[in-house]
Amino acid sequence: MITKESLITDLHKIRAKAPLVHNITNYVVMNNTANALLAIGASPVMAHAVGEVKDMVKLASSLVINIGTLSPAWIEAMIIAGKAANKRNIPVVFDPVGAGATPYRTHTARQMMKECLLAVIRGNASEIMALAGSKPSTKGVDSIAASHEAVDTAVMLAKKTGAVVVVSGSVDYIVSQQSIIKVKNGSPMMAMVTGMGCTATALVGAFVAVNSDYFHASAHAMTVTGIAGEIAAENAAGPGSMQIHFLDALYNLKDEEIVSHFNIE
Amino acid sequence: MITKESLITDLHKIRAKAPLVHNITNYVVMNNTANALLAIGASPVMAHAVGEVKDMVKLASSLVINIGTLSPAWIEAMIIAGKAANKRNIPVVFDPVGAGATPYRTHTARQMMKECLLAVIRGNASEIMALAGSKPSTKGVDSIAASHEAVDTAVMLAKKTGAVVVVSGSVDYIVSQQSIIKVKNGSPMMAMVTGMGCTATALVGAFVAVNSDYFHASAHAMTVTGIAGEIAAENAAGPGSMQIHFLDALYNLKDEEIVSHFNIE
């Protein structure tokens, strides 16, 4: 069970330890996810060269892999990094951006699942369904299915891979082999900012770096992301100011705000 | 003729349909252009791998190609994607960033024009002149000529390629083989934000996705960009806040604001 208190404990741990989170992510969101990790108190590093990912991952407390803008050398580096992380029991968080949109992405995402042991997979409903071989129902990188439609698939995927599967949407489903948590925090304005899902994935990276219960860590991360989104949306005049307020909210997040906004089942 | 009403009609179509705009663009502006496309109501996707552009472009309603940060694999992907779009009558919008600055860019830009049928070419005066073989007069990626100086060249280029040619500057010239529209909307503060031209190009991508009259669609896009820039500049304390207000203005753009700001000839 996750509680307000368990979330606050993890958040304080992140701020105290500033765990190094190694990201191999897409060009569109690199700046945002680095800033979100800094804002929550973690220490981000971006490195993707085949010649250095093995060395970088050794220094990290978690590895975040995101396939948003792929090319062959990046795929090679992702797999090398994932395997190096596995060898050292460093948790790997995976974001299959756009799986289902093109065979290239779907294939790469499945290859990652096959070659690396993943701690957490976070995607929207379309992406999660594509991973499991369902007929793709995606529009570019945006889902055209609601998160609840992918829950059964997520359970199957969790059983098959051992990973915690997070299906994000207006309600986020955190799915393990045994249990499901529903996170109801968040704001529709979050979908108007590019890479908000990628940011959530990066924040999962911060939480699994301090909590080896990846199911709980994932739920904590999605809740914090949603709460910061709600606080940001209150004052945002549109998607531009939303981005800025989101980072400010994440940085300033108070225990009381977590207590008052916490909305999970 | 374009009118306030024709612009509003297109804008409502974008918001209703959320057309998928496939972008192969530069690293500097990816985040900005994705956010601008979301703010106006379109659905952006960024994908550049040689192994997937053909599949991605099939899903899209338009393709935007921008050569701001080139390298060989990207050029190859741009041409593959452009040809795939041509095959399916998906309009291709092209931004020859920095053409004229280096032979590499000028050559690549001309190669794109030769190998792909372009619906719209948008550049500053220097870039447009460089495409047509005029002596380059560029400073890096910034023009040192005024937009009106490139109008004759733009007409020639429109006749030669069949594309609508947009020369942007303090006045934007939208040039087809038969006609010219002058868009006078905009703010000098827009030039203080990197990639505002690239954003305009991306927004052209959104309009050609819903209006097959590319001449009108381009004029609509440049007008909306200029109006959002004017509204943003009113409240901007500098180029940092300008960026944020621009996205907010684009997202919130009301029919009445279009009516009151509309400034074309």
Add this chain to the structure above:
Amino acid sequence: MITKESLITDLHKIRAKAPLVHNITNYVVMNNTANALLAIGASPVMAHAVGEVKDMVKLASSLVINIGTLSPAWIEAMIIAGKAANKRNIPVVFDPVGAGATPYRTHTARQMMKECLLAVIRGNASEIMALAGSKPSTKGVDSIAASHEAVDTAVMLAKKTGAVVVVSGSVDYIVSQQSIIKVKNGSPMMAMVTGMGCTATALVGAFVAVNSDYFHASAHAMTVTGIAGEIAAENAAGPGSMQIHFLDALYNLKDEEIVSHFNIE
């Protein structure tokens, strides 16, 4: 000696001449550094293709090289560009992001120092120590040593390479073979924004473009960065708004603000 007046003179020169600064930098910060260069009045260009860097650097008044997100083709381009700049006496500013974190970065940074004549090297304490062969003490791309701990190393490095060495931190040390300047401007909030160090390096690029005394130019750049950071932090609610206010402050920077904030030894 640097003074308020010498700084103001350089800043006015940048605004008057808008020197072209060629950047080969990392994906995370490209947008930020381009915007910071525009805000201070310079003209940024990003270009990294092996096939064009030689041509682009010829047009530039300075070259900024930053190894934040490396890969083999980028390293090759950095060296080609650095050598081309050397041939034409265009100053090269180098940012060894993450040197010490992985052998790949440390090796690349040393290779740059060996193959190119550098005008300025700017890094945090860990990076500067790694360049000189001290035992690495880095956490990803963040330093775990204070800037004063790297001053002796910086002096040694300045003597060995002829470059001005800038060790940034809560106090910035500008180190030449003969002298040291301490810049005390800045705000702790700057460290909460990703790439603020990279931005400082880019701004050094703007100052060396107008002042051939690279020691003074570097001190001017670090002071301006620090002052803009202080002004931004006054009104920032967190790291999100900090970024925005920083660009606005840089753009609006008044002579009087320089006079009142100037804090060097």
